[in-house]
Ligand SMILES: Nc1ncnc2c1ncn2[C@@H]1O[C@H](COP(=O)(O)OP(=O)(O)O)[C@@H](O)[C@H]1O
Ligand SMILES: CC(=O)OP(=O)(O)O
């Protein structure tokens with residue numbers, strides 16, 4: 001059965017086409033910097049066929065999806081004769097009111113995504129667009145959503161509950177939910193495959209969005225995202241943790257709620273502090289050229305990671321593995337260096353050479369005598385979604 005997985009990230013669009021249940025990858029594609037004129041397209045097949053294009057104008061996710069579909073349908077180098085060969089399309093969806101785990105994307109589930117648009121605007125919007133595009137393009141395929149919150153259901157209540165009136169929790173379900181479940185669970189599975197158990201681990205998924213997850217014996221026991229994806233470490237253009245009273249204060253100063261939300265969700269984070277870009281590569285380049293705000297943005301980003309690792313170390317009561325994953329986790333050599341050097345006193349001892357030589361593949365980058373083993377594990381969120389999409393039984 002051919003299963004296509006669509007991972008619409010906040011800055012990127014990733015696809016993997018699987019032959020299931022063999023888990024054979026027939027083709028994969030990635031569009032980076034969606035929504036810009038400097039988008040980058042990668043496409044590859046197991047036979048070695050590769051495409052790499054830079055400086056493309058990809059204003060929306062719809063264009064990015066079409067770019068990938070054109071490639072898989074290409075007469076010469078494609079892998080499908082027709083889109084009707086796709087039996088199922090799995091989406092790494094974020095959240096839908098009252099829906100956790102794996103669901104067929106029925107009108108009710110899509111309505112639940114609409115209902116929660118306000119807490120996940122950078123994610124539910126592109127997913128809804130992508131899902132509607134596939135409803136038209138592949139009317140016979142089953143469309144399935146693997147909602148990110150499922151992995152975090154094991155977080156104990158004292159770390160889920162906010163200090164808010166109890167009826168807000170009961171009436172509106174306001175509590176920490178957590179995201180990046182496909183990535184953090186893949187980290188847990190990979191550590192279990194390598195060591196027989198995760199032990200006490202912290203997974204740092206750092207990409208367009210960033211979240212950390214404390215994992216104890218394979219289970220999520222805390223995470224830095226909340227009910228929304230706006231909190232925790234600073235994100236590429238979202239604010240991360242802030243004092244909630246900034247919102248009414250700015251309103252009182254004359255800004256409308258829409259203006260405040262626009263600032264927090266689109267003009268904050270790395271972009272807001274640096275004033276340069278939401279892409280760490282650009283921010284690093286500016287910092288190297290002497291831009292002080294760019295340097296500060298990187299320092300704030302690293303400090304958030306350090307602070308959360310410290311908190312989770314305390315909650316876990318120790319640490320066996322520290323894992324970096326996601327676009328920045330895999331390629332951000334200097335971010336890993338800065339974070340680990342600040343944590344050497346906790347037994348997180350980086351091998352600088354191994355860190356510099358790491359190409360983003362599955363690698364241990366700690367010193368041989370480091371009490372905590374430090375890993376780079378490339379994210380493979382699509383595999384888990386493919387497995388769940390394939391196994392889904394229509395109810
Ligand atoms: N070589 C690199 N050095 C530093 N950062 C990088 C590098 N390559 C990618 N990144 C960062 O990774 C981010 C994208 O992460 P990714 O997890 O792929 O995206 P998304 O969050 O959209 O799913 C980019 O915004 C960029 O900042
Ligand atoms: C939740 C999620 O996957 O976010 P992103 O891809 O933006 O990191």
Ligand SMILES: [Mg+2]
Nearest residue numbers: 009010207208
């Ligand atoms: Mg992502």
